Amino acid sequence: EPEVTQTPSHQVTQMGQEVILRCVPISNHLYFYWYRQILGQKVEFLVSFYNNEISEKSEIFDDQFSVERPDGSNFTLKIRSTKLEDSAMYFCASSNRDPSTDTQYFGPGTRLTVL
Amino acid sequence: SQELEQSPQSLIVQEGKNLTINCTSSKTLYGLYWYKQKYGEGLIFLMMLQKGGEEKSHEKITAKLDEKKQQSSLHITASQPSHAGIYLCGGSNYKLTFGKGTLLTVNP
Numbered sequence: 504e505p506e507v508t509q510t511p512s513h514q515v516t517q518m519g520q521e522v523i524l525r526c527v528p529i530s531n532h533l534y535f536y537w538y539r540q541i542l543g544q545k546v547e548f549l550v551s552f553y554n555n556e557i558s559e560k561s562e563i564f565d566d567q568f569s570v571e572r573p574d575g576s577n578f579t580l581k582i583r584s585t586k587l588e589d590s591a592m593y594f595c596a597s598s599n600r601d602p603s604t605d606t607q608y609f610g611p612g613t614r615l616t617v618l
Numbered sequence: 619s620q621e622l623e624q625s626p627q628s629l630i631v632q633e634g635k636n637l638t639i640n641c642t643s644s645k646t647l648y649g650l651y652w653y654k655q656k657y658g659e660g661l662i663f664l665m666m667l668q669k670g671g672e673e674k675s676h677e678k679i680t681a682k683l684d685e686k687k688q689q690s691s692l693h694i695t696a697s698q699p700s701h702a703g704i705y706l707c708g709g710s711n712y713k714l715t716f717g718k719g720t721l722l723t724v725n726p
Contacts (some may be wrong), residue, residue: 536713546661546706548713559713594660596714604649604668607714611660 505529507610509595515616516585524580524613526595535578536596536607537570539563546594552578585617622709624717631697632725639692639720641707650683650690651708655719661706664692697724 508527516522528535537549551558552570569581578597582589592614596607621644631637641650649668653661665674667683667690674681678701680693694701702724708714 538714545718546708546714546716548715551713561713592658596661604710606651606663606666608663609653609661612658614658 507595507597507608509593509610509613511613512611513614513616515618518587518617519584522582522585522615524582524593524595524615526578526580526610527576528578528595528597529599529608530576532597532599532608534558534598534600534605534607535570535572536598537580538594538596538609539591540594540612541588541591549580549593582615585615587617590615590617622707622715622717624705624707624720626720627718628721628723630723630725633698634696637694637697637722639705639707639722641690641692641717643688643709645688645709645711647683647687647709647711649710650681650687651710651714652681652690652692653706653708655704655706657704664705694722697722699724699726 510525535552538546540546548561550560550564567583571579592612594612595610598605598607623642625640651666652664655661665681670685670687672683678695683690704719704721706716706719708716
């Protein structure tokens, strides 16, 4: 069964460093998303991406964040200058059609630890 | 903004018992999703409900959505240790908004 994959599973970085989190969505999906979950808190929407551009972003997704689909398979989230409060699990998700009606499938997550 | 409240926050049951988890939205939903998460892991899709009054079942799990599309319940029949985990309801309005989750423990 097709699944969303994410790498790395765990990333440790120093405050102020740049990190890139990688995702491979399900191959025929057209909509891509990033969510994050700070330990003990809700899963929160960050950004959605369709047709090579951002469709919607939350307040969390400020200028320090960017997303890219550099080729036909990868979808990346970049944090330019990490802060302690960026420590969280980051989940990538993808869906085939209109996200208001279609299921989003989640990857296993990347645990980001900022020291 | 849309808020989803789940209850209870945590639940401990004996293996074989039935249980129900509830999810209430502050707004009418386009769709309601149920996911299961093991601690520190990804979200596993369980079911999606879109129509008012809809009910879906998979194995021993049944989910219902009320007519107004603001309340949903997840019912597990004859619980097993494999059902243990965190159950999340998510409301869709393009992006997914999640509740805080219900931590289910099933004691053998």
